[in-house]
Amino acid sequence: MSLKLLSLMLCVFGITTGEFVIAGILPDVAGDLDVSIPAAGLLVTAYAIGMILGGPVMTALTARYPRKPLIVALLAVVVVGNLASALAPVYSVLFVARVVTALVTATFFANAIVIAASTAPEGKQASTVSKLVFGMNLSMMLGAPIGTFIGNHFGWRATFGTITVVCLVGLLLVLPLVPAVESATSGGSAVAELRVFRDRSVQLAILITAVANMGLLMVFTYFAPLLTDVTGFAEGAVAVLLLVYGVGAAVGNFTGGWLSDRALMPSQIGLLGLLTAGLVVMWAVSGSTVASAVMVFVIGALGFSVIPGMQTRVLTTASSAPTLAIAVNASAYQIAAALAGWIGGRIIDGPGLRPVYLAAAAVTVLGILLSCYAWYRDRATAGTGMEGQTTETSPA
Structure with missing residues (x-):
């Protein structure tokens, strides 16, 4: 693996750890800043909203800028945002710092993948991008557990301080190792790029990604209090269980990708x-530590097994604006995170923590129904197209 790719992977690892680690240190943040667990859970929602708003808009607005100076500037914002999180004296400052960091996250991911793909050897673009995205899996397997361990032993501020250092090191490595890459868009306006969202197929793909992932993210947001x-x-x-979850996520990611290559929508629905x-089983066995530990791995694997197929569908439907495709997918995923944090908090304030599992299962069922509708729509469209082709060629 090239040093260029390793430097970008380190950046992805650090940024994504900053997003995921909040689940493991949520009780510590709530206790230190004297807010409730549901209020602390809104930090996840704040980050998600920042990515939702910042991802598509900033990616479109910066599509014609040279990639390397752009990602350096974005990384600088990430470093400052995580440092501000570590030093936040009150909850409101931490909230704002999370939003500012999130505003540039999706745009960085989109541009990093453009750089990795455009500088990869011929015929190895996909495998190069997959290695870069593996930095996200590493944040689940190593980053979040290590960050939780640091938070439990040295305080949650030390966790964000460590993330700041990792992102700063990544920035310093990007400067000499990543080559200059021109913008991926040679013409057209930001408004023209954003018109991809008017496509009904893109809208449906975004909705599926958001709804189908919401249940899993609802559980993950309140992972620490659910387990303790x-x-x-x-x-x-909790740190060990996050590692188990991350290993399951990595296994599910590769398995789901293999299945999606063979039967995209049927595998997604299944x-x-x-x-x-x-999720229902997790609710049923939540009183058993052994069974719950096993299910943590299973839930991680199943939850991440659907992501490769959803990414493929978004990239396909948004092919008219490929620069925005990754940002679209990230925004859809963060829509789920935003709603998951809010809905989960309302459930905890009402019936309590344990029913979160059942609510997550119910939301996932909605994702199945939407996926079935999308599959039916695809087949109907394909059938119509085939009939039209037959009609046109039959006179010949």
């Missing part, structure tokens, strides 16, 4: 069905 307060794990065990069942 409901199942009875010690606080120190995997979402298994995820729904897994």
Whole structure:
């Protein structure tokens, strides 16, 4: 693997760890800043909203700028945002710092993938991009557990301080190692780029990504209190369980990609069905530490198994604006995170923590229904197109 790719992977790893680690240190943040767990959970929502708004708009507005200076500037904002999070004296400052960091995150990911793909050897673009995206899996397997361990032993501020250092190192490596790459868009305006969102197929792909992932993200947002307060794990065990979840996510990511290459929509529907069942099982066995530990791996694997197929569908439907395709997918995923944090908090304030599992399963069922509709729509469109082709060629 080239040093260029490793430097970009380190940046992805650091940025994504900053997003995911909040699930493991949520109780510490809430206690130190004297806010409730649902209020602390809104930090996840704030980050998600920042990515939702910042991703498509900033990616479109910066599509014609040279990639390397752009990602350096974006990384600088990430470093400052995580440092401000570490030093935040009150909840409101931390909230704003998370939003500012999130505004540039999706745009960085989109441009980093453009750089990786455009500088890869001929015929190896896809494998190069997959290695870059693996930095996100590493943040699940290593970043979030290590960040949680640091938070539990040295305080949550030390977690964000460590993330700041990782992102700064990534920035310093990008400067000499990443080559200059021109913008991916040679013409057209930002408004023209954003018109891709008017396409009905793109809208449906975004909706599926948001709804189908919302249940899993609802559980993940409140992962720490679910495992400690409901199942009875010690606080120190959360970091280990996040590692188990991350390993499952990596396994599911590769398996789901393999299945999606062979049957995109059928595999997506089937995997979402298994995820729904897994969430119900997690609710049923939540009183057992052994069974819950096993299900943490299973839920991680099933939850991430659907992501490659959803990415493929978004990239396909948004092919008229490929620069925005990745940002579209990230925004859809963050829509799910934003709603998941809010809905989960309302459930906790009402019936309590444990029903979050059942609510997550119910939302995932909606994702299955939308996927079935999209598959039916695709088949109907294909059939209409085939009939039209037959009609045109039959006179000949």
